[in-house]
Amino acid sequence: MFEILDTIGTLVFAIxxxxxxxxxxxxxxxxxxxAFVTALxxxxxxxxxxxxxxxxxMLDIDYVFIITLGFLLSxxxxxxxxxLRISLLLFDTIGLGVFTLIGLEKGLEFGLSPVICVILGTLTATFGGVVRDILCxxxxxxxxxxIxxxxxxAGGILFFLLQEFAIPKEIISASVAVFIITLRLVAYKYNWSLPIGTVFVKK
Amino acid sequence: MFEILDTIGTLVFAIxxxxxxxxxxxxxxxxxxxAFVTALxxxxxxxxxxxxxxxxxMLDIDYVFIITLGFLLSxxxxxxxxxLRISLLLFDTIGLGVFTLIGLEKGLEFGLSPVICVILGTLTATFGGVVRDILCxxxxxxxxxxIxxxxxxAGGILFFLLQEFAIPKEIISASVAVFIITLRLVAYKYNWSLPIGTVFVKK
Amino acid sequence: MFEILDTIGTLVFAIxxxxxxxxxxxxxxxxxxxAFVTALxxxxxxxxxxxxxxxxxMLDIDYVFIITLGFLLSxxxxxxxxxLRISLLLFDTIGLGVFTLIGLEKGLEFGLSPVICVILGTLTATFGGVVRDILCxxxxxxxxxxIxxxxxxAGGILFFLLQEFAIPKEIISASVAVFIITLRLVAYKYNWSLPIGTVFVKK
Structure with missing residues (x-):
């Protein structure tokens, strides 16, 4: 299940x-x-x-094939x-949720603190797009x-809050992914955005 | 002492x-x-x-807190x-001196040659700003x-020159930091800058 | 021989x-x-x-000297x-061939698969220029x-095709370098370029 979502996320990010x-x-x-740097x-x-x-x-050649597929499809x-913008948005959002989870888990694997894990989750999900924009x-x-x-x-924080309870790991992961995906779709629908940085001083 | 200066440097770079x-x-x-990438x-x-x-x-969560503080202050x-531009310039200059020293010492720790250590010192002190500018x-x-x-x-070269004499490590570090900080303030006052790269050919 | 070509490549990339x-x-x-980031x-x-x-x-100080030389020459x-544009093009092309080979071989050293090695060869030869352009x-x-x-x-693929035959390593390397260099000069002469990405849909 998780592998399929990872594949979908990679494919859509590549597209x-x-x-x-x-x-x-x-x-x-x-x-x-x-396509490559956006996905990976x-x-x-x-x-x-x-x-x-x-x-x-580099250790799993499948990623190169998935990206090549995304490239050809594009x-x-x-x-x-x-x-297909709406369908793509949905898949992109799945990627967002799944990549965040992957980043969180790699952080835990390396014994890093929750704050750092949240940073790693966010970075995994979003910095492909940052590199894409810089290259462009x-x-x-x-x-x-x-947002x-x-x-x-927010998903990362939820992830660590849920760890406090006796909830099976799979359910935590699923909840976090669903949380991020739902919120993203709601944010898209209502066009939420963060205020710009000078909001507190500009009257 | 050193930790306090490192903290000040990080905070001011974040601001x-x-x-x-x-x-x-x-x-x-x-x-x-x-703020994060400029500081770290x-x-x-x-x-x-x-x-x-x-x-x-990633191994010292304090950095994240210092940057968050700098973000909120800003x-x-x-x-x-x-x-407060002048005060900030002073702190920024302290950061410059301290970060150069930190870079030099990490290079020595890893057994790298003096030339490489000087490069690492310069990089530590200045490439946060390079990444900031690229992202912007x-x-x-x-x-x-x-300059x-x-x-x-120049501070890095002084650092290795002073190693040739029987001077205690702390005094070398302090001298290099003071040297960089003083020169930077003088450079600022007299508006020194490097010539552009074509200076030798354009008449 | 190889070291000399590597030196020439580094020097010309720096220039x-x-x-x-x-x-x-x-x-x-x-x-x-x-100059530094373009070369390294x-x-x-x-x-x-x-x-x-x-x-x-960092482990071979000669690179810093070669780049400093390239900087001064420039x-x-x-x-x-x-x-000297034509001479420089020739040297640049030598760099392209040699750096591709170096990247391929580092990939093999680390036990990576052929596809990844080809990516590493291409990246070694070309991403110095990408970083140069981003910084500029x-x-x-x-x-x-x-192209x-x-x-x-193409050179990387040839490299792995030739591995299938009982050809001495040196000859494979030389053939790949000559292949890349020749094709690049031909491409330059006839002004070959890749179609832009929308070629398949724009009528």
Whole structure:
């Protein structure tokens, strides 16, 4: 189950990267690279910072194939993918929830404290997009719009709160994922966003 | 003493990052992230490159709290911090001196040669700002203005020159920090800067 | 022989970085930094991701000297280097071939699969330029023009195809390098480039 969700998340993140790169009129190699870093960038930064090397995707060739599939789908169905925006949003949101969980668990595996685990979960889920935006010469959308990362942080906090009770690990993980996914969809529907940083002083 | 200076340096670097991010109209999460990478980016890159993982701040939760404090101070006192520019410059300069020393010492700990240690000292002190500028979609100010990094290099060379004499380690460290801090303030006062790279050919 | 080619590659990559930085009107420190990351950025990212730390150039001080030489040559001969564009292209192409091979071999050393080795070869040869462009606030030229990276991938595939036959290692390496170098020069002459990513849908 978890592996399938991870695969879906990776695939959709790759498609989101490829579409951004096409929009920027990059060449085929550029589109492939951006798909790659969008899907695997967050996990790569996490692995490098905690010392889990060679980084995860180097030891499981499937990731390269999934990204190649996402790349090909984007090339071929480019025009139709625009119309599938709502479906893609759903999958992207699944990726968000699953990647947060993966990051949290890698942090625990390395014996890191809850605060650091929450940071790692958020980073895993969101920094692929940050690297994508930097490579495309944009200020990362993550820092400007939507409450994307805030949901990962909230999910991470929920994860550790639930640990306090005698709840089976699988149920905790599922609850956190469902929590992040639901909140993200609600946030999208009502167009929630964080205030900009100067909100407290500008009258 | 050293820990206090490290704390001050981290705090002020976080504030400098937060102010830059607010100026760029990022949202609250963006401001927090930029504060974080400005304060810890240099040390993170250093640790990752020398293989000191999990990187330093993951093992000492205090850093996260210091940065959160810097973030909150920036949000609340934003307007007044502008007027404190001179005090902030002083603290920023303390950070510069202390972070250079920390980088030098991590290099020695890992048995690296003096040239590499000087590079690591400079990187620790300055690359947080480089990452901040990249995330804000600017050419790093470090590469364009002021002699900021040059002072770290000079301080690093002084550090190794003083090792040649029978001077206690604490006095060497203090001298290097004072040297960097003094020179930086003088450089600021007289508006010193490095010539641009084409100076030798443009007539 | 190989060491000489590695040295030439590093030197020319450093010069290419320095010239780009001068064109962007960075100061002397900025020019030096960009020369550094252009020459060593690809290998650094590779080493960090496979866990080969401290990264390669920290253990061989010669790299710092070669880059310093490239930096000085660029400063002094800046004006004449423009006229040497064809010679520089040749050296740059040698760097491309040699760095690809180095990346491939580091991957094999770490027991990684052929697909990952090809990725590492390409990354070693090309991501110094990507970091250069990001630091100079440009969308990486690698993602937009020429078939630069595609040749590294092709060379990497050839490398593994030749492994299937009883060919001495040295000859395989030489063939791959010659293959990449020749194809790159042909590509340059005929101005080959990859189609942009939307080619399949735009009529």
């Amino acid at each position: 989101s990267g490829a579409l951004t790169a096409m929009y920027k009129k990059l060449d085929l190699f550029g589109v492939y690279c951006i 960038g967050g996990g790569t930064i996490r692995d490098v910072m905690i010392g889990r090397t060679p980084v995860g995707w 090339l071929i169905f480019n025009r139709y993918l625009e119309r 010469n944009e200020i990362p959308v993550l820092f400007r719009k939507e 994307y990362a805030t949901l990962c942080i | 400098s990052g937060a102010l830059t991010a607010m100026y760029k109209k990022l949202d609250l999460f963006g401001v927090y992230c930029i 980016g240099g040390g993170t890159i250093r640790d990752v490159m020398i293989g000191r993982t999990p990187v330093g701040w 949000l609340i006192f934003n307007r007044y911090l502008e007027r 979609n600017e050419i790093p100010v470090l590469f364009r203005k002021e 900021y990094a040059t002072l770290c290099i | 290419s970085g320095a010239l780009t930085a001068m064109y962007k009107k960075l100061d002397l420190f900025g020019v030096y930094c960009i 950025g690809g290998g650094t990212i590779r080493d960090v991701m496979i866990g080969r730390t401290p990264v390669g150039w 400063l002094i001969f800046n004006r004449y280097l423009e006229r 606030n440009e969308i990486p030229v690698l993602f937009r023009k020429e 630069y990276a595609t040749l590294c991938i």
